[in-house]
Amino acid sequence: xxxxxxxxxxxxxxxxxxxxxxxxxxxLVLGHRLSEWCGHGPVLEEDLALTNLALDCLGHATVLLxxxxxADGTGRDxxxxxxxxxxxxxxxxxxxxxxxxxxxxxxARVFLFAAYxxxxxxxxxxxxxxxxxxxxxxxHPELRYHLRHAARWMLILGDGTxxxxxxxxxxxxxxxxxxxxxxxxxxxxxxxxxxxxxxHPDRVRAAWEATITEVLGQARLARPVAGMHMLLxxxxxxxxxxxxxxxxEMQIVARSFPGASW
Amino acid sequence: xTDPAADPVLQxxxxxxxxxxKAEPKDRLPERYRRQLVRMMSQHAHSEIVGMLxxxxxxxxxxxxxRKIGLLxxxxxxxxxxxxxxxxxxxLGVPRDELIDQLLTGKAKYSNIFNYPTLTWADIGMxxxxxxxxxxxxxxxxxxxxxxxxxxxxxxxxxxESFHMRQGYEMVTALARGTPAQQAMAQEALNRWxxxxxxxxxxxxxxxxxxxxxxxxxxxxxxxxELRQTFVDQTVVQAQVLGLxxxxxxxxxxxxxxxxxxxPIDWQEFxxxxxxxxxCNRDRLRARREAHEDGAWVRAAAxxxxxxxxxxxx
Ligand SMILES: [Fe+2]
Ligand SMILES: [Fe+2]
Numbered sequence: 001x002x003x004x005x006x007x008x009x010x011x012x013x014x015x016x017x018x019x020x021x022x023x024x025x026x027x028l029v030l031g032h033r034l035s036e037w038c039g040h041g042p043v044l045e046e047d048l049a050l051t052n053l054a055l056d057c058l059g060h061a062t063v064l065l066x067x068x069x070x071a072d073g074t075g076r077d078x079x080x081x082x083x084x085x086x087x088x089x090x091x092x093x094x095x096x097x098x099x100x101x102x103x104x105x106x107x108a109r110v111f112l113f114a115a116y117x118x119x120x121x122x123x124x125x126x127x128x129x130x131x132x133x134x135x136x137x138x139x140h141p142e143l144r145y146h147l148r149h150a151a152r153w154m155l156i157l158g159d160g161t162x163x164x165x166x167x168x169x170x171x172x173x174x175x176x177x178x179x180x181x182x183x184x185x186x187x188x189x190x191x192x193x194x195x196x197x198x199x200h201p202d203r204v205r206a207a208w209e210a211t212i213t214e215v216l217g218q219a220r221l222a223r224p225v226a227g228m229h230m231l232l233x234x235x236x237x238x239x240x241x242x243x244x245x246x247x248x249e250m251q252i253v254a255r256s257f258p259g260a261s262w
Numbered sequence: 263x264t265d266p267a268a269d270p271v272l273q274x275x276x277x278x279x280x281x282x283x284k285a286e287p288k289d290r291l292p293e294r295y296r297r298q299l300v301r302m303m304s305q306h307a308h309s310e311i312v313g314m315l316x317x318x319x320x321x322x323x324x325x326x327x328x329r330k331i332g333l334l335x336x337x338x339x340x341x342x343x344x345x346x347x348x349x350x351x352x353x354l355g356v357p358r359d360e361l362i363d364q365l366l367t368g369k370a371k372y373s374n375i376f377n378y379p380t381l382t383w384a385d386i387g388m389x390x391x392x393x394x395x396x397x398x399x400x401x402x403x404x405x406x407x408x409x410x411x412x413x414x415x416x417x418x419x420x421x422x423e424s425f426h427m428r429q430g431y432e433m434v435t436a437l438a439r440g441t442p443a444q445q446a447m448a449q450e451a452l453n454r455w456x457x458x459x460x461x462x463x464x465x466x467x468x469x470x471x472x473x474x475x476x477x478x479x480x481x482x483x484x485x486x487x488e489l490r491q492t493f494v495d496q497t498v499v500q501a502q503v504l505g506l507x508x509x510x511x512x513x514x515x516x517x518x519x520x521x522x523x524x525x526p527i528d529w530q531e532f533x534x535x536x537x538x539x540x541x542c543n544r545d546r547l548r549a550r551r552e553a554h555e556d557g558a559w560v561r562a563a564a565x566x567x568x569x570x571x572x573x574x575x576x
Contacts, residue, residue, distance in 0.1 A: 039318035042557025051338040079326045103560050160563025253325040253383045262326045
């Protein structure tokens, strides 16, 4: 039996399930991207550190996917959800599915995402959904480490050499159009906020802005111009093409052996 | 061979070893001993690092989240082993950069087994079960060798290798008890991994150049064939439990010696792979070189930042 499967289902809460999928899939896809670095890091210590980040993300995804399988009323376990959904059923933000690029891109993405996830999970600790609140409490210290690790590299690369500074600035510029989606308010969200399940994104954004301003300043990086067009779609299943390839790779073995347990 | 009586350093060193004491970095060590240990420990470190590649190859395709996490953590452990071993080798005065340079320029060797490809998910189970299993047998011996820092690194590493082996065996168990397609995948992987795993212990001593000195200095406490026999006896029984067939028509149990005897090993293949002509030698070195070259600007940035901010590192 696949572990984590539960036959007990509660009435489906599709709006909340959609939100859990946004969280779960974002951690899953980011964890998958980070795991691609394993064995190829720029220095052994950082190979270990990137793998730690990947492990945390995949751990978070496992917990959240289990909650999702309950909330959507299907009782699917984390593997059925991770390995047997199509790209259009994934709800991750677009930021995390993009290919890693160089180390500057990788670090800048972890930074931008952790700066959002840390205040988000801080607030989710007070969710009226007890299971999500408990998960948020567990994730919070790990996300603090992610932010600290990424911010430290932001300073090193921003300050290090002309090349590292240039690469990091390019990375921030490249990721910027994906940051608006982190704080978008989707049609189902106001009701979830009303029920105390999730925080209003503006409250998360304020903390994100403060972190971004501080770290970009310390790293002497220019903040991209305000009013840039933001790319939206991941949380409603409108992804970029790259996700299909990521999932093709991730799901190939699981789908090639019908009925198998691993 | 140097006459110990004519060399006071060697004489004192061998007298200490005879009393069962360990050699430590601060001791005056014979130059040959130092060189042999740097060679062995750095080869061992390189094996941990290059060994990450065939397994990392399947992280993105692992068939369940639990397996993906387990494999990531395992490959990460191997990176940690590489780190301890480079540090242990550095106690003999050779910096990590120099050792890594020897790997990347092809001057240093690493375990031959990692020059074979991982072609299916079952290979990941086989590596844990067979390759980590073989490594433990060798490393348990090294954990009793004469050089203190190597001993301490080995004791720490062996615990994790045992966990890797159990995890690998458990993965193969799931396949062997799984669907017919999973069982076939496991058997096919065993067929490929069995011969090169037997070669991991090296050729019989009469064909090996370094052995006599290593035995005398208590670096090598058992012969390659003895170590291989331990592995065969242990693994044949495990394969039987799983219902997998060891791919060796000559395999039989010897009632007199109470050991399993195996058919001939293709040492020609072994020497071809050592000579750079295994299926993946070029790929492995290229992957390590690319990671090193792509990371050069990152290391340069870290060094420049540290130089500008000496207080942070104080
Ligand atoms: Fe290892
Ligand atoms: Fe291992």
